[in-house]
Amino acid sequence: MIQTRLTSVSSIIADIIITKNLMLIHSASQLLTLAGKPQSGSQLGQLGIIPNGSVLIRDEKIIDVGETDEMAEKYPGEKQLSANNCVVMPGLIDPHTHLVWAGDRAAEFEMRLEGKSYMDIMAAGGGIQSTVNATRSANYSSLFAQSEQHALDMFYQGTTTAEAKSGYGLEISTELKQLKVLLNLNKKGPLEIFPTFLGAHAVPNEYKSRPDIYVNLVCDEMLLALINWWDKNTHERPLPFVDVFCEKGAFNLAQTRRILESAKQLGFPLKIHADEFENLGGAAIAAKLDAVSADHLVKTSTEDIKILAASNTVAVSLPCTPFGLAESEYSPAKAMIEAGCVFALASDLNPGTAWCGNMQFAMALACRFMGLTPAQSIAASTINAAAAIGQHENIGSIEPGKQADLIILSVNDYRQIPYRFGTNLVATIIKKGKKYALRSLC
Ligand code: NIG
Ligand code: FE
Numbered sequence: 001m002i003q004t005r006l007t008s009v010s011s012i013i014a015d016i017i018i019t020k021n022l023m024l025i026h027s028a029s030q031l032l033t034l035a036g037k038p039q040s041g042s043q044l045g046q047l048g049i050i051p052n053g054s055v056l057i058r059d060e061k062i063i064d065v066g067e068t069d070e071m072a073e074k075y076p077g078e079k080q081l082s083a084n085n086c087v088v089m090p091g092l093i094d095p096h097t098h099l100v101w102a103g104d105r106a107a108e109f110e111m112r113l114e115g116k117s118y119m120d121i122m123a124a125g126g127g128i129q130s131t132v133n134a135t136r137s138a139n140y141s142s143l144f145a146q147s148e149q150h151a152l153d154m155f156y157q158g159t160t161t162a163e164a165k166s167g168y169g170l171e172i173s174t175e176l177k178q179l180k181v182l183l184n185l186n187k188k189g190p191l192e193i194f195p196t197f198l199g200a201h202a203v204p205n206e207y208k209s210r211p212d213i214y215v216n217l218v219c220d221e222m223l224l225a226l227i228n229w230w231d232k233n234t235h236e237r238p239l240p241f242v243d244v245f246c247e248k249g250a251f252n253l254a255q256t257r258r259i260l261e262s263a264k265q266l267g268f269p270l271k272i273h274a275d276e277f278e279n280l281g282g283a284a285i286a287a288k289l290d291a292v293s294a295d296h297l298v299k300t301s302t303e304d305i306k307i308l309a310a311s312n313t314v315a316v317s318l319p320c321t322p323f324g325l326a327e328s329e330y331s332p333a334k335a336m337i338e339a340g341c342v343f344a345l346a347s348d349l350n351p352g353t354a355w356c357g358n359m360q361f362a363m364a365l366a367c368r369f370m371g372l373t374p375a376q377s378i379a380a381s382t383i384n385a386a387a388a389i390g391q392h393e394n395i396g397s398i399e400p401g402k403q404a405d406l407i408i409l410s411v412n413d414y415r416q417i418p419y420r421f422g423t424n425l426v427a428t429i430i431k432k433g434k435k436y437a438l439r440s441l442c
Helices: 002-013 068-074 106-113 118-123 128-137 140-156 172-188 211-234 253-265 282-288 302-309 320-324 333-339 359-369 374-380 383-387
Strands: 022-032 049-058 061-067 079-082 087-090 092-094 159-165 192-200 241-246 271-274 293-296 314-317 343-345 406-409 426-431 434-437
Touching (some): 022 068, 092 359, 092 383, 140 159, 140 172, 140 426, 172 211, 192 211, 271 282, 320 359, 343 359, 343 374, 374 383
Parallel strands (some): 022 079, 022 087, 092 159, 271 293, 314 343
Antiparallel strands (some): 087 406, 426 434
């Protein structure tokens, strides 16, 4: 099945046109620039719209932005691409995914529909551990093939950059196998990937009765092995993020703090899974340790929201997860925005809670179940999502000097994006200046 789907994708890839030198993308009904800094609190939703907009790109970079008549006069004779009166906006950014795994958990989905909870299934040895078993036994090439399919699915739904985690190894060799898949996927493209080490995703079965020994192993051996491996394999790329699942049944607050403090001391940037099912205090620890983001945040208290708002830590909400678990409680997004948090959205793509890497769907859910406006959902999936992976200086908006990562959607008003759901509205993707045409415009 994977083979057939890959073949159809490769016929789309055959459409790639490499833009040489300059290209003017013009006649956008609305060019959503999202210009400026990440948007905190009530500033969220400033789209910086240029009606009848144009953007000039050269190779991988954005050179100029403006109104179409002016830009056409300023840059006569450049290669042109008409947006055909459709919306042009920055490529979507997904700052929380688990895109490398083997197997599936369809049987657990059915168990949940029959009344078992996600954490019950995990406590009984299923859940994350069942994907760990499958990922440990998968060979590198089959793991790469399955993961590439997830990455391509995300890309063709408009995500031009994503964070992606290990966490289905829970032993160093398999964790590194996952990270190797991520580095090679990033090299192959077109999806750009920023990796995260999530060795503390769950306590593996072999350490079930000795969780603190596993925590010692993560802090004293795995992080060091990771640094050595990273130096050898990545030619001085910045270190990956380190993340911990801080939750009853996974890692408690003391264990989480220990792992994050060890990682910080070694120079890793931090992330956390906090308050997904219960509030153990993970969001506050993330803020205290200056984590780049705190993610999930369903059970986050008013006090912790204030702490996040006063910190540099981006609050990342993952609405596909409660949806995937058929739960009715979502992140208290309005309270977070009112308190002044930098609020971002992500998909959480994973085989357990949310096999969905579609940011268009995350936006649709955020508007319906967390009260975001369409404009807020777009800012949370672009400039603020870029901040959630520390990349807002380079991506997340359409401004001169930034990477040429854009999407053209087959709609002429931005409100259509979260209003419609269940079909892919992306018509054309420009990633680092390369054009990928998927369907006709508007
Ligand atoms: O973000 N909560 C922890 N991790 C994932 C689920 C992973 C899984 O169930 O495989 C999440 O929801
Ligand atoms: Fe997650």
